[in-house]
Structures are given as structure tokens and as C-alpha cells.
Amino acid sequence: MAVFGPVSTDKQGNIGRILIDNPPVNALSLDVRSGLMDALESLGGERGIKAIVIEAQGRTFPVG
Numbered sequence: 809m810a811v812f813g814p815v816s817t818d819k820q821g822n823i824g825r826i827l828i829d830n831p832p833v834n835a836l837s838l839d840v841r842s843g844l845m846d847a848l849e850s851l852g853g854e855r856g857i858k859a860i861v862i863e864a865q866g867r868t869f870p871v872g
Contacts, residue, residue, distance in 0.1 A: 810850055815843025817851055822858040824851035829865035836872040 809818045814830040814837075826847045830840050844862075851860050864870055 810847070812843035812846040812850075813839040815840060815847050817847045819851075819854070819857070822856050824854065824857045824860040826851065826860060826862045827865055828862070828870055830870070831866055833868050833872075834864050834866060834870040836870045840870065 809816055814828060816827045816829070818825050818827070826844065828834050828840060828844070830837060834840070848860065851857055
């Protein structure tokens with residue numbers, strides 16, 4: 809698992825997961841957008857990853 813500010817990554821088999829945790833509403837702040845880019849770069853370079861899923865922690869998907 810890697811952490812990029814309010815964004816983290818993990819893997820389940822050949823699926824990469826990007827998790828956004830920026831309460832209270834998971835606003836798409838500069839930190840979140842930067843973390844998303846870093847997470848995509850990190851997972852994109854992993855051998856064996858076939859798909860990447862973006863998920864939100866908490867009850868709301870990112871807004872803004």
C-alpha cells in the first residue's frame with residue numbers, strides 16, 4: 809500500500825485500487841488531484857495490473 813496525501817493504493821490480485829479519503833465530502837482538492845496522478849503513475853508501473861478501480865472512503869464519491 810502506498811499513500812499520496814488523501815489518496816492511497818492497494819492491490820487485490822491483478823486489480824489495483826485507488827482509495828480517496830478526503831472528508832467530509834471527498835472534495836477534489838489540489839491534494840486529491842495530485843494524489844490521484846501519483847497513484848495512477850504508481851499502479852500503472854506495476855507488472856500484472858490488469859485494471860484500476862477508483863473508490864471513495866466514506867459515504868460520498870468525490871465532488872467538486
